[in-house]
Amino acid sequence: MGSTGQNPPQRNQTALVEFILLGFSDVPSLQGFLFGLFLVMYVMALVGNSLILIITKTDPSLQMPMYLFLGNFSFLEICYVSVTIPRLLEDLHRQNRSISFLACATQMYVFLVLGVTECFILTAMAYDRYVAICNPLLYPVIMNNKLSSQLAGGCWISGVPVHIGFTYSIFSLPFCGHNQLNHFFCDVPPVLTLVCGDTFLIEMLIYVIALLVVTVPFMLIVGSYVKIISTIMKLPSTTGRAKAFSTCSSHLMVVALFFGSGIITYLRPKSSHSPKTDKFLSLFYTIVTPMFNPMIYCLRNKDVMVALKKFLLKWIVL
Template sequence: MENYSIPTEFILLGITRFLFGIFLLIYLSILIGNGLIIVITKVDPNLQTPMYFFLGNFSFLEICYTSVTLPRMLINIWTENRTISFLACAIQLGFLLILGAPECLLLGVMAYDRYVAICKPLYYPLIMNHKVCIKLAVGSWTIGIPIQILQTYQVFSLPFYGSNKLNHIFCDLRPLLKVACGDTFANELSIYAVAMVFGMLPFLLILWSYIKIISTILKLPSTEGRYKAFSTCSSHVIVVGLFFGSIIITYLQPKSKGTDKILALFYTIITPMFNPLIYSLRNKDVITEKDFIFISYFKT
């Protein structure tokens, strides 16, 4: 113990200078795109439905989620300083985990909303009333906070007497455990357990919802009806595939691989960037309202 010192900061090896312009454009597109969806779902009376209520929540969550990592990355790249303090790293990881859980849960809630709308249309206003939507949104945002705070505390309770170099673009669980000293088996087990609760369970709910949705759609008599039903779900399916695909590979694989940084970009940056684009291109209501906002802006 006398030959080692406790690190006061970590060095992020995954950050390179040429990424500044790319990350800046991505961050601006995330803020503008998701911000537009929030405004659209609030100002248009025709979009005051549970589907757009959850979409607005999801877009706001995407802005918060990316703001945990991207601004810090931009500052580090611009100043050519790859270091992040021990406390800042703990705060970043904590918020990353706290905001990651509701992202999975909201996607599950959105799938359930589509299931009720398509499979139980007559009961939809009763089941997905305003109070239920508020409870589902609040529950999605808050249910994982105590668990994720505890997981963050467990990680930073480990001794870090060895290397302080993180082979990553931000403070994440796997890179931190890799440089931690002592037995990290309990922490690895905790990662799998939390990933199962907040990742796999919502994913299974989504899978079950879409199995029911597809079986109901195939029973519709008209081709136009089947197409319309599929089109209301396609955007959500694409976002789910991008987000859960990268999350499952990252956190449920047995050992950390060299692809962790690329996969981390998918669930922290790429999915939030494509979210407004996917929903806008696949939804005529959003396209119409977005065009109206742009026309009104330029007229003024």
């Protein structure tokens, strides 16, 4: 975590104009297989989330705050996978894996902003379920269209100013030595490995930001679900309990997948980082989770399943 020793000459620190994304170049025999696998996963993520987005916008039975957030979440997932996966597919298909300094900084910035947005939208969805189950009579008053739209908008813009300064801080540090990033996109941990000198302050900044935008939302979600589960267990009807659990279980599964991999990646000590583990965890939250989210919501939410069947049948008939 401390200084890497004596800094190389200044010319080496200022000459860096591009990075090389090593990605999965350590397994050359699997390049074709990985290209096909990630392409299929990317298409599945795009199609699944696009269908959810369309039905939450067009189906009359889904015009409520819960599905407004789900529509925003699906659009976010489309953006999220599109920041990293097309670039990964391009690198698997060609030999030149270079990415310019500015493009690397831009990719990191957009990825971080979308990550914060996802944390906040998942928190807003938990709050929506909390009000619906713990205060059902007040739900139409509290979660009106104005408030739910403001919450969704706030989730989108809240990470924008924070990460401008954060990304600038990282890319203002002196880079020296080799320019090879042992990763498939410009994530924070691999970029920091190329920084010269003491990275203690920037690492502390990472922990502070992660605490604010990952840990605090996660704890709010956990707190909401403690109250929700307590309320559900007091319901007299078994059918009522089952229905309440079914509307929450899909959200809980998505929260566990996203926050679990994110917290492990950004909050574990630097000494325990390894390129292979980082790449595996990154694949989990950059493509695996966005691919599975539509399936989770469709299989666990009866209203979404009914709306999706109705939409698909209409297009088949046409």
